[in-house]
Amino acid sequence: MSIDSVFVHKMWVDSELSKMVKGGVPFPMLSDAGGKVGTIYGVYDDDAGVETRGRFIIDPDGVVQGFEVLTPPVGRNVGETIRQIQAFQHVRNSEGTEAAPSGWSPGKMTLKPGPDLVGNVWKVWKTEMAFD
Amino acid sequence: MAEKLKVGCARPTGGPVGEPVETKPLEQPAIVKKEVTSMIKVGRKAPDFEAPAYLKGEFVSVKLSDYLGQWVVLCFYPGDFTFV
Structure with missing residues (x-):
């Protein structure tokens, strides 16, 4: 637009x-x-x-799940937009039982929030996973 | 004399120059321009709109709410024929 x-x-x-x-x-x-x-x-x-360069991800219910706005001289990263949509779709399909941690992309592990995970994320999620 | 414009990604625009045009003060207090602070919030409904569009050789009208049930990426950009 x-x-x-x-x-x-x-x-x-x-x-x-x-x-x-x-x-x-x-x-x-x-x-x-x-x-x-x-x-x-x-x-x-x-x-x-x-x-300006605004980009909004809108889910099937018409709810804004994410947005990014850049000034004109820098272009978007389309791959990152697609990754975010894949993550939102995955989380939505799990009906709230899974969450996509930093750096998640399809195939990587998700987190299953719950009492047992409190204080224990460090055991299952490593900092390297934030990067490709 | 026309001055050569520096070509950038923002669309060049103009504005009035020279002596400021005198305007009579309004008798009524000027309406304070309401700052639109309806910045979108995540987790909230995307404001619905209808807009003319060009789609594969046709001129059509597009309404955001027609896309309920699908994922939508709504992108804004400064202008056609700009560079990025």
């Missing part, structure tokens, strides 16, 4: 993005003229008149 019109979105896909992604952008490119939606989401910079 940006403040550009849908016509500009089309031209950007036709003239540039379709050369990076075969078939063009597969998801809706939203137009937010005036930054009304961006304002509600706290990412519209009304001095510059543009949206």
Whole structure:
């Protein structure tokens, strides 16, 4: 979503993005003229008149599970967004019985919060696990 | 004379220059611009919205709540044809 019109979105896909992604952008490119939606989401910079780089993960119930906002000159890490979604999906599927510790990615161990784990995380989770 | 702009990732914008335009003070006290502090909170509902969109050759209207039941990544960015 940006403040550009849908016509500009089309031209950007036709003239540039379709050369990076075969078939063009597969998801809706939203137009937010005036930054009304961006304002509600706290990412519209009304001095510059543009949206900042906000990214929101919204679950199937419409609840915001996470967000990140960057200033314009630095791009996002798409892999990290996907990892977070995988972690939120895993935790959701476990219906609250599991938690994804720092550095978790699919295949790594989760934590099972409960009285026995209090004060004992150090026995099952090692600092190296925070890193890939 | 037009001055060459430095090209960056933020979209260049302009504004009024020169003598400030005199404005008559309002008779009524000016309404204090309400600072919108509706910053999103995690664990709370994402505000619903409807917006025009471009999707695979078509112009469509997209409503966030139409995506209930699915995971959604909502991304904002400064502008088309910017670089990052």
